[in-house]
Each structure stands twice: as structure tokens, then as C-alpha cells.
Amino acid sequence: MIARGFKSVLWVGAVGSAALGCYMVSLRVATERADLARVELRIVEAKRDIRSLQTELGTRGRLAQLEDWNSNVLALSAPGSSQFVKDGYALARLQTRQATVEDRTGDVRMAALDTGPAVPEAKPQPPVSAAAPGKPVKPAPAPAAPEASPLPRVVQAVAAPAATHAPLVHRASFATAAPAEAAAAPAHAAVRPSRPKPDTAATPRQDAKPARIAQSVSTKPAPTKKLKTAAGPSEAAAPARHDPRPAPRIAARTDKPEPAKPAKPAKAARAAPKLAAADGAVHPASSGHRGGAQ
Amino acid sequence: MTAIAATFDRMPSTGGRQQGLSLTYHRLMLVMLVFAGVTALVAGRLLYLQLFTDRSSGAAIGNPLVPARGDIVDRNGVPLARTIDAWTIAIHPNRLLGNAGELAVRLNQLMPEHSAADYLRVLKSGKSFAFLARRAMPELVQAVNALGEPAIEFSREPERLYPQTSLAAHVLGWTDFDGRGVTGMEKVMNGRLSDAGLRGTPVALSIDSRVQAAMESELAAAMAKHNAMGATGIVLDVRTGELLALASLPTFNPNATGKSDPNALFNRATMGAYELGSTFKPITMAFAMEAGVVSSMTQKYDATAPIEIGRFHIKDDHPQNRALNIPETLVHSSNIVTARIAEQMGPERMQAAFRALGFDKPLQIELDQKGRPLWPSDWGRATVMTSGFGHGIAITPLHLATAYAALVNGGIWRPATLMRAARPAEGRRVISEATSYKIRQLMRMVVLMGTGKKGEAPGYRVGGKTGTAEKSMAGGYSKKMNVSTFAGVFPMDNPRYVVIAMLDAPQGTADTYGFTTAAWTAAPVVSHVISRIGPLVGVYPDDHRDIDVSELLPLVGDSRK
Numbered sequence: 012m013i014a015r016g017f018k019s020v021l022w023v024g025a026v027g028s029a030a031l032g033c034y035m036v037s038l039r040v041a042t043e044r045a046d047l048a049r050v051e052l053r054i055v056e057a058k059r060d061i062r063s064l065q066t067e068l069g070t071r072g073r074l075a076q077l078e079d080w081n082s083n084v085l086a087l088s089a090p091g092s093s094q095f096v097k098d099g100y101a102l103a104r105l106q107t108r109q110a111t112v113e114d115r116t117g118d119v120r121m122a123a124l125d126t127g128p129a130v131p132e133a134k135p136q137p138p139v140s141a142a143a144p145g146k147p148v149k150p151a152p153a154p155a156a157p158e159a160s161p162l163p164r165v166v167q168a169v170a171a172p173a174a175t176h177a178p179l180v181h182r183a184s185f186a187t188a189a190p191a192e193a194a195a196a197p198a199h200a201a202v203r204p205s206r207p208k209p210d211t212a213a214t215p216r217q218d219a220k221p222a223r224i225a226q227s228v229s230t231k232p233a234p235t236k237k238l239k240t241a242a243g244p245s246e247a248a249a250p251a252r253h254d255p256r257p258a259p260r261i262a263a264r265t266d267k268p269e270p271a272k273p274a275k276p277a278k279a280a281r282a283a284p285k286l287a288a289a290d291g292a293v294h295p296a297s298s299g300h301r302g303g304a305q
Numbered sequence: 306m307t308a309i310a311a312t313f314d315r316m317p318s319t320g321g322r323q324q325g326l327s328l329t330y331h332r333l334m335l336v337m338l339v340f341a342g343v344t345a346l347v348a349g350r351l352l353y354l355q356l357f358t359d360r361s362s363g364a365a366i367g368n369p370l371v372p373a374r375g376d377i378v379d380r381n382g383v384p385l386a387r388t389i390d391a392w393t394i395a396i397h398p399n400r401l402l403g404n405a406g407e408l409a410v411r412l413n414q415l416m417p418e419h420s421a422a423d424y425l426r427v428l429k430s431g432k433s434f435a436f437l438a439r440r441a442m443p444e445l446v447q448a449v450n451a452l453g454e455p456a457i458e459f460s461r462e463p464e465r466l467y468p469q470t471s472l473a474a475h476v477l478g479w480t481d482f483d484g485r486g487v488t489g490m491e492k493v494m495n496g497r498l499s500d501a502g503l504r505g506t507p508v509a510l511s512i513d514s515r516v517q518a519a520m521e522s523e524l525a526a527a528m529a530k531h532n533a534m535g536a537t538g539i540v541l542d543v544r545t546g547e548l549l550a551l552a553s554l555p556t557f558n559p560n561a562t563g564k565s566d567p568n569a570l571f572n573r574a575t576m577g578a579y580e581l582g583s584t585f586k587p588i589t590m591a592f593a594m595e596a597g598v599v600s601s602m603t604q605k606y607d608a609t610a611p612i613e614i615g616r617f618h619i620k621d622d623h624p625q626n627r628a629l630n631i632p633e634t635l636v637h638s639s640n641i642v643t644a645r646i647a648e649q650m651g652p653e654r655m656q657a658a659f660r661a662l663g664f665d666k667p668l669q670i671e672l673d674q675k676g677r678p679l680w681p682s683d684w685g686r687a688t689v690m691t692s693g694f695g696h697g698i699a700i701t702p703l704h705l706a707t708a709y710a711a712l713v714n715g716g717i718w719r720p721a722t723l724m725r726a727a728r729p730a731e732g733r734r735v736i737s738e739a740t741s742y743k744i745r746q747l748m749r750m751v752v753l754m755g756t757g758k759k760g761e762a763p764g765y766r767v768g769g770k771t772g773t774a775e776k777s778m779a780g781g782y783s784k785k786m787n788v789s790t791f792a793g794v795f796p797m798d799n800p801r802y803v804v805i806a807m808l809d810a811p812q813g814t815a816d817t818y819g820f821t822t823a824a825w826t827a828a829p830v831v832s833h834v835i836s837r838i839g840p841l842v843g844v845y846p847d848d849h850r851d852i853d854v855s856e857l858l859p860l861v862g863d864s865r866k
Contacts, residue, residue, distance in 0.1 A: 019333055023340055030344035037351050058370055066387055070468040074518035089836035092764025092846030 373463035374484050375497065375504035377477060379514040380549070380725045384468055384507070386477055386491065386559075388484075391464030392446045394437040398430050400456040405429055408454055412437065415448050439482060440464050465491075471556045473517050475572040476510065476548075476672070476723060479559040487562075488570075490723060493671045509725040511547035516540050519837040520550040524806065527830045528554055531811035531821070537573040537702050538830070539805040540838065543710040543794065545729040546719035549802065549842065551575070551703070573809065575668055576676040578699040581807075582774030582823075583638045583756075584709075584792045585695030587744050589647055590635065591712050592658035594740045598649045602631045602743075602860060606642040614687045619644045622773070622822070623756070625862075632857045635747050636755030638771065640694045647693025652684040655692060661735040662708040662718060664700050669720035676701055695772060702790070706803050709792050713748070713768075713800040716741045746854050749797045753854065754861055760793050760828035762835040764846025769793030769804075769831065771823035776810060786810040791827035795835050796844055797852040806830035 081087055096102045377386035401408075409424035416438055427435050437457070438445065446459055465480045478489015484499070486492035494508050520538040528536045540550040553573040557565030571577070593599040605628040611620035623637045634642040647655055659665060668675040679699035681688045691697040703721055711718035717732035736744075748768030751757040756771045772790040775782040790807040794800050811826040813819035820826075839846060 019337065023333075023337055026337070026340050026344055030340065030347050033344070033347045033351055037347070037354065040354075055370060062370070063389060066384070066389055066466065066468055069384055070466070070470075073469045074472060074514060075470060075522075078518060078522045089833070090840065091836075092848050095764075095840075095845050095847075097845075097847065 371501075371505040373504075374465065374480070374499055375494075376507035377490060377494070377498070378507045378509050379473075379512045379517075380509060380547075381513065382507075382509070383514045385473060385510065385512070385514065387466050387468060388463045389466050390461040391439070392441040392443060393439050393460050393462050394441050394446060394449055395458045395460070396427070396435055396437050396454075397456045397458065398428050398432050398435060401428060401454070402456060403454050408452065411452055412449070415445060415452075467559045469514060469518075470560060471558045472514060472521065473510075473512050473551070474556050474559045475553045475570075475574070475674070476512060476551050477559055479562045488674060489559075489672065492673060511542075511549065511723050511725045512551065513540075513549045513838075513842065515841050516838045517550040517552060519841075520806075520834050521552045521554070521556070523830050523833045523837070524552055524554050527806070527808060527811075527826060530814060531808060531817075531826050533808045533811040533826075535571075535573050535577075535809040536830075537577070537805075537807045537809075538834070539574055539702055539706045539803070540834070541706045541710055541721060541803040541805075543714040543800050543803055545726055546707065546710065546721050546732075547726055548703075548721055548723055549838075551723070572672070572674045573807070574702050575670060575672055576674050576701065577809075578676050578679050578701055579788045579790075579807070579809075580696050580699045580774040580777060581702070581705055581788065581790050582695040582772035583640070583643075584705055584770050584772030584790050585693065585698075586635055586638065586643050587712060587748060587770050588658065588662065588708055589643055589650070589655075589693040590631065590747065591736050591740050591744045592654065592661075593646045593650055594743060595736050596650060596654050598646060599631060602857060605630050606634070606639075606645050608634075608639050608641040610641075612641055612644055612690070614690065617687050617691065619690060627862075630860050632747060632750050632860045633862060635751050635770065636861050638751075638756050643694045644690035647690050648686065650689070650693075652689045655689050656684060659692070659698065661733075662704070662711065663720075664698065664704055664708070668701055668703055670703065671723050678704060695774060699777070702805055702807050705790070705792055706805050709794060709803045709805070711735050712744050713741060713794045713797075713803070745794075745797050745800065745852055746857055748794060749852050749854050750857050750861065752793070756822075756824045757791065757793070757828055759824055760791050760831045762795070762832045762839070762846070764848050765835050765839050765844065766796035766798055766847075766851050767793050767832070767835055768795070768797040768800075768852070769828075771828060773822040773824075787821045787823075789821060789823035789826045791823045791831045793828075793831040793835065795839070796847075796850075798850055801844055802838075802842065804831050804834055806834070 096105070372388040374388045376384055376388070378384050405425060405428040409421045409428055412424045413419065413421035424437075427437075437449070439462070441449075449457060450459065463484060465484065467474070467477060467479075474489075476489055478486060478491040478493075480486050480491050486495040486498070490508075490510065491498070497503055497508060520540060524536040524538045527533070536552075536554040538550060538552040539548065541548055551574050553571070553575075555566065555569040557569040562570075590599065608621060608624075608629045609626050611618050613619075619640050621637070621639050621641055623639075625633070625637055625639065629637065629639050629642050633639070634646075650658075656665075663669065664678050665680045667677050678701065681692065681697055688697050707718065707721050711732075715738045716734050716736040718735045719730050719732035722730060745768060748757075748770060749766070750768075751770050752761050752767050757767075757769050760769050760771070761767050769792050772788075772792065774788045774790075775784065776786040776788050777783075778786070788807065788809055789811055790805065793804045793806075795802060795804065806827045808823075808826045808830075811821045813821050813825075817825035836846075
């Protein structure tokens with residue numbers, strides 16, 4: 012009886028909630044649609060802004076204006092025919108230095124830089140920073156890292172035999188960007204991963220250090236342990252490739268075709284003396300570090 | 306009391322229970338029906354929305370990104386003409402609240418292009434609407450708004466903007482305030498640019514703005530140096546007839562056409578008919594070879610003395626005083642020999658040659674601003690002879706560019722075009738491949754050894770021909786004023802572009818030793834332009850490649866005789 016009395020109420024309730032549900036769905040759809048319309052409106056406004064800004068930029072940087080700047084300030088002129096290099100052979104002919112016998116037979120040296128664990132530990136800084144002020148001049152915080160880190164991340168740079176002081180290739184075209192960047196990349200990449208490293212982060216001079224190390228090591232006459240096994244530049248590049256941990260950029264760069272490679276050691280070698288002059292303490296740091304890297 | 310009430314209460318209940326119950330059922334049924342109806346309504350509405358809602362309705366309102374008038378871009382997509390929203394300042398003089406005299410003075414301070422009296426007249430006119438400024442700068446709008454006069458109204462209206470200002474102004478033309486093209490491509494493409502369906506996609510011209518800019522700046526430099534009246538420059542793709550640059554100086558700013566010099570609106574490249582002088586010689590030579598009049602490069606003609614026909618003296622500017630062969634004729638630019646060859650050709654064949662190149666008809670180009678060539682009415686002996694070296698017949702520089710393209714591209718004449726073409730227009734053969742090759746060799750010789758030396762751009766294998774004509778004035782030729790032209794082609798081993806520079810009435814300077822001839826004035830322009838644009842258009846300088854002219858080198862004697 013009670014069930015029969017409530018039956019209609021239940022029905023009404025069921026139908027009502029179904030209706031409410033349907034209405035809620037439709038409301039939700041409408042809201043979503045309105046949001047979408049708002050986003051689309053914003054997109055349109057953004058596109059309009061882009062267009063007007065592009066127009067303004069194009070007007071301010073119009074060719075006549077650039078011409079004015081060029082004639083008043085830059086004084087650039089059209090490149091002559093000698094400034095264009097037709098192919099790789101013509102480019103290679105621009106190298107004036109003849110490779111000596113030592114160059115051809117000498118060991119290829121490599122620099123390896125430990126960039127510490129991939130994930131920085133939670134609170135490693137206070138103890139080290141407390142220690143650092145005690146001997147602020149001591150430039151060897153880097154070696155500490157390899158011992159501390161259970162999983163050393165190794166970044167490697169390749170250097171050609173000893174006397175690579177002369178720049179091998181100068182190119183005056185846009186294509187040069189690749190080798191130059193390749194030369195700069197290892198050092199750059201080496202700096203960056205080192206930042207999360209807790210110990211080095213503590214010292215005031217850590218920022219520049221890893222880069223210096225990477226560069227100066229390449230000039231050191233004593234090859235690293237690992238390098239003794241490496242026979243040539245192509246093999247030297249291989250370890251970097253096998254190690255999964257270094258940044259992929261470096262692996263890619265070291266894989267560059269052969270012609271690009273000589274530029275790298277040249278750059279590193281040229282940079283090193285300057286750095287050494289600026290900071291005599293680099294060498295102890297680098298040697299100590301090198302041991303650690305293995 | 307209570308007992309009574311209770312009894313009273315119980316009394317109807319026995320009789321009305323059935324009735325009350327059915328009433329309740331009825332009411333419940335009604336409520337249920339209402340609920341069911343509402344539910345059905347909601348469900349029906351949902352279904353309707355689901356089925357019939359046009360989801361693209363938001364886009365159908367009208368894409369606000371489609372400009373009021375289509376953009377014009379160059380061949381690389383660099384905008385040359387765009388439509389932006391500009392401010393307009395207007396006033397409703399009949400609703401003026403403030404002091405009219407004071408307001409007129411303030412308006413004159415802000416917008417000095419009209420006097421305070423003018424503004425006062427507008428303010429007192431009692432009209433319902435008047436423009437104060439169109440295309441106003443935002444700063445001006447802000448300043449006028451600060452005057453606080455409620456009768457002043459600000460609105461946005463589309464405005465045509467030419468971001469590169471005067472670049473390719475003659476090609477682009479301009480629009481009036483209502484956005485209709487007045488001249489140039491704006492007028493030609495008016496329908497396409499204002500078509501609602503098409504204006505979303507920009508119109509791509511064949512012009513390359515970098516090439517155009519290089520040409521304009523070099524021409525302007527040469528014009529300033531030589532104090533010339535005007536200059537014109539053309540870069541034409543010999544394979545397709547596309548114009549990469551079409552410059553005419555002095556130029557104007559299409560953003561402010563009202564303020565420009567009316568003389569600057571004249572497009573010399575397409576409207577000006579000039580006697581282009583010795584630049585005709587390769588044309589005469591090509592058709593003479595084609596006709597068999599010139600059968601060998603070693604064929605010699607007497608150039609020892611000027612030719613006299615009636616009152617004309619045909620003489621050489623660089624007299625050699627000996628018999629000249631074909632390469633020597635072009636290298637030393639001998640009028641005498643060319644006249645003799647033209648005479649051998651005869652009036653019919655000379656006319657046929659010029660007609661083949663379209664010299665008798667107005668230009669074939671999209672622009673409306675095009676001039677008619679001056680075609681001689683009488684083809685007597687003198688006319689035939691002088692037309693051989695470009696006197697007595699006047700054509701536009703663009704006529705010459707298309708003719709040169711046909712001479713070097715293997716012999717196919719194509720009309721010039723300002724539209725970027727996916728594939729070249731249908732052409733017609735005017736000379737044979739073999740003749741075209743010989744002409745290329747001869748043009749290269751002119752630049753290597755002859756009058757066109759200053760047109761050389763190292764590594765770009767330039768060939769070409771100088772042309773200096775005395776300017777025809779009212780009542781004859783001016784001895785002092787020249788039209789100096791250099792028509793160059795590069796690279797000669799595989800011709801890609803014709804580059805023409807023409808200076809109208811240049812004056813000699815110290816470093817040209819007072820010369821106003823094309824070799825000293827126009828040729829350096831072409832040389833500079835080619836060095837600048839070569840890599841941009843995909844031609845790289847190469848010192849180790851060139852067209853083979855070894856068979857012609859021994860034929861050219863010393864010019865310093």
C-alpha cells in the first residue's frame with residue numbers, strides 16, 4: 012500500500028531528475044559553447060593585433076629605412092665574387108695550415124666533464140656553502156661532484172692533437188653558423204647541466220667554472236684515460252654517442268660530418284690560453300676534475 | 306468544544322473520502338503531466354539543438370580577419386599595400402555646446418592644415434556632420450578628444466597603407482578615400498581586391514621588393530650624382546616576362562598622394578617613349594643575321610667616313626676610321642656600320658623586325674599607364690638607316706626590356722607581366738636559338754671589351770649594350786641633353802634577368818670627365834644593381850664560368866687607333 016502510494020511520487024521524482032539532468036546537460040553545453048566563442052573571439056583579436064603589429068613593424072623596418080641606416084651607419088656593400096664559396100672542396104682549399112706529421116699521428120685528446128646527478132638532491136647546499144666561505148679562492152669544487160654523485164653524467168668534448176693553434180677554416184657564409192655553434196655547444200651544454208648540481212652551486216664562482224674546465228682540458232697535453240683508447244676523431248665521438256645521459260644536443264653535434272669537426276678543437280684551443288691567463292687556478296681544477304670524471 | 310469539533314470533523318470524512326482521493330489523483334496526474342510536458346519540452350529542445358544548430362554560425366557572421374580590401378604583396382609575400390583601421394575625426398556642428406570661436410582656434414592649433422577661420426565656418430555652418438580629419442594619428446585623436454567637445458565624434462574607417470612608402474609606387478598606384486583604386490595595380494586589380502570572396506587572400510605581384518629597393522636606391526644615387534631629370538630601371542625575368550623591379554624616378558609616396566609632385570606621377574618606364582639609341586644595335590644585328598644579311602662574324606663594312614643622307618650625317622661617336630667586322634661594330638658601337646646593315650635589310654624587313662618585338666603597339670602590361678611608341682610614318686632611306694641604331698623611332702624602356710629578353714632567351718618574345726606567374730606566358734618565336742646565342746656572345750663582348758665595360762659586375766657574366774641618344778625636344782634634338790641607357794643581361798652563359806637603367810638628361814661630373822654617355826652614367830647603375838641583387842635572385846658570382854667568346858676575341862681590333 013505504502014509502496015503503491017509512493018510509486019507515483021517516485022515516478023515524478025525520476026522524471027523530474029531526468030528532466031533536470033537533461034537541462035543540466037544542455038546548460039553545460041551552452042556554457043562550453045560560450046567559452047569556446049569567447050576563446051575564438053580572443054584568437055581573432057590576437058590575430059588582428061598580430062596583423063597590425065606586423066604592419067607597424069614592416070613600416071618601421073621598410074627597405075628604404077634600412078637603406079638609410081646602411082648608407083649612414085653600417086656602410087655594407089654587395090659581396091664580391093671571391094666571397095662566395097662554391098662547394099666543400101673550394102672551402103677546404105681556404106685552409107692554409109698544413110697538417111704536420113705530429114698532427115696526423117698524435118693522440119686525440121678528449122675532455123670529459125661530469126655534470127653531476129640528473130636530479131639535484133633535496134638540501135645539499137647548506138653544508139657546502141658553509142664550507143665554501145672558509146676558502147673562497149679554492150677553485151676546485153668540481154671534483155667533489157663526481158664522488159658525491161652516484162650516477163655521473165659525462166659530457167665529452169673532442170680535441171685534436173697538440174698544436175692546433177691556427178684556425179683551420181674561416182667561412183664567410185651563413186653555413187658557418189653550424190660549426191661555430193658546434194664548437195660552442197659542448198661548453199655551453201656543460202655549463203647548464205651543472206647548475207642543479209648541489210655542491211658547485213654553493214661556491215660563488217661556479218657559474219663560469221665548468222665551461223672553463225671543458226675548454227682548458229682539451230689543451231692539456233696529457234690525454235684522459237678514456238682517450239688513450241680512442242684512435243681518431245671518429246672514434247672519439249663515439250663514446251659521447253654511447254652514453255645515454257649527456258644532453259642529446261651534444262651527441263648530435265659530435266655526430267656532425269667530418270669537415271665540421273676540426274673547427275671545434277680549434278675553437279677550444281684558442282679559447283683556452285685566454286681563460287688560463289684570466290684564472291691561473293683553472294688547471295688544478297680541471298685535472299682533479301678529470302680524474303673524477305672517469 | 307473539542308468533542309463537538311471532533312464530531313463535526315468526522316462527519317464529512319466518511320462521505321467525502323472517495324471524492325478527495327480522486328481529486329488528489331487528478332492533481333497528481335496534472336502535476337505529472339506538467340512534469341512530463343516540461344521534460345518532453347527540454348528533451349525536444351535538446352534534440353532540436355543537437356540536430357539543427359549550425360556550429361559554424363560563429364564564423365558565418367563575417368570573418369573579422371578578412372580586410373575591407375585585399376592586401377597586395379610582392380612575390381615573396383612582403384606586404385606592399387594593406388588596409389588598416391584608421392581614426393576619423395568628425396563633428397556635428399548643429400550639436401555644438403562650447404564656444405565655436407574658441408574651439409576653432411584650438412582645432413587650428415592641433416590641425417594646422419586649415420585656418421581657424423575655416424574651422425569657424427564649419428562650426429557655424431549648422432550642418433549635421435562634417436569631417437575634421439581623416440586618417441588621423443592616434444596622438445591627434447587623443448589631443449582632440451581632450452578638448453572635451455561632445456559634438457566631436459571619433460570613428461574608425463579602413464585606410465589603405467603602403468608600408469614600404471614610395472617603393473614601387475608607380476606599380477602599386479593608390480586608392481581614393483572610399484577605397485577604390487585610382488591608378489596602378491590598385492586600379493587594375495580593383496575588382497579582385499574588393500571581391501568579398503577573394504579579398505582574404507592577398508594578390509601577389511611579380512615585383513621582388515628587395516630587387517625593387519636596390520634598383521630604386523642605385524637609380525636615386527645616380528640621379529643625384531648626375532643631376533638628371535629622371536631615371537628609370539627595370540629588372541625582367543627573361544624566361545617568364547615577370548617584372549622583378551619597375552622603377553621610375555622621381556617617385557612619390559602613395560600614402561600621401563595629394564602632397565606629391567605631379568611630375569613624379571609620370572611612370573617613365575611604361576609611359577615615356579624615348580629614342581633609346583645604340584641599344585637598338587643588337588636588335589638590328591639579330592634580325593640581320595636572321596635574314597641572312599649578316600652571314601658571318603667576319604663580314605666587314607666600311608666605317609671610314611660618315612654617311613650623308615639629305616640633311617643627316619650618320620657618324621660614329623668612337624670613330625675607328627676603318628672597315629669593321631660584326632663584333633667590332635657592336636664593341637665600338639658604330640652607327641655607320643649599323644646604318645649600312647639596316648639599309649641592306651630594307652624598310653620591309655626592318656619594320657617586320659620591330660613589329661615582331663611589338664615596337665609598333667602600346668605595351669602589353671597590366672598597368673593602364675602605358676605610352677604609345679612613336680612609330681615613324683615614313684619609312685624612307687634615312688628612317689630605315691637611323692632606326693637601325695635607335696633614332697627616329699621611340700619606344701618605352703619596357704618595350705626594350707621585353708625585346709632584350711627575347712634576344713637572349715633563345716628567341717621567344719613574351720609580354721612583360723606584373724603578376725607572379727606560375728608558368729611563363731605563351732610566347733612567340735622571333736629569332737632562332739642560334740642567332741640568340743650569337744647575340745649573347747656579342748653582348749658579352751661589348752661588356753668585356755667595348756663601351757659597356759662599366760656595366761660589368763665581377764663574376765656575374767654581364768652582357769649588354771649602351772645607348773646614348775640626344776634628347777628630342779620641341780623643334781629638334783638637344784645637343785646637350787642625352788637619354789643614356791644601359792641594357793644589361795646576366796648571367797650571359799645562361800641568361801636569367803634583363804636589367805635596364807636609363808637616365809634622363811644626366812649631367813657630367815668630374816669623375817666621368819664630363820661625359821654624359823651611358824657608359825659613364827647608366828652602366829655603373831646596372832653593375833651595382835646586379836652585384837646587389839644577384840645572390841637574392843639565385844645567381845651567384847662565379848669567376849670560373851662565362852659564355853665562350855674565344856672565337857670572337859681575335860676579331861676585335863684595338864680601339865685606340
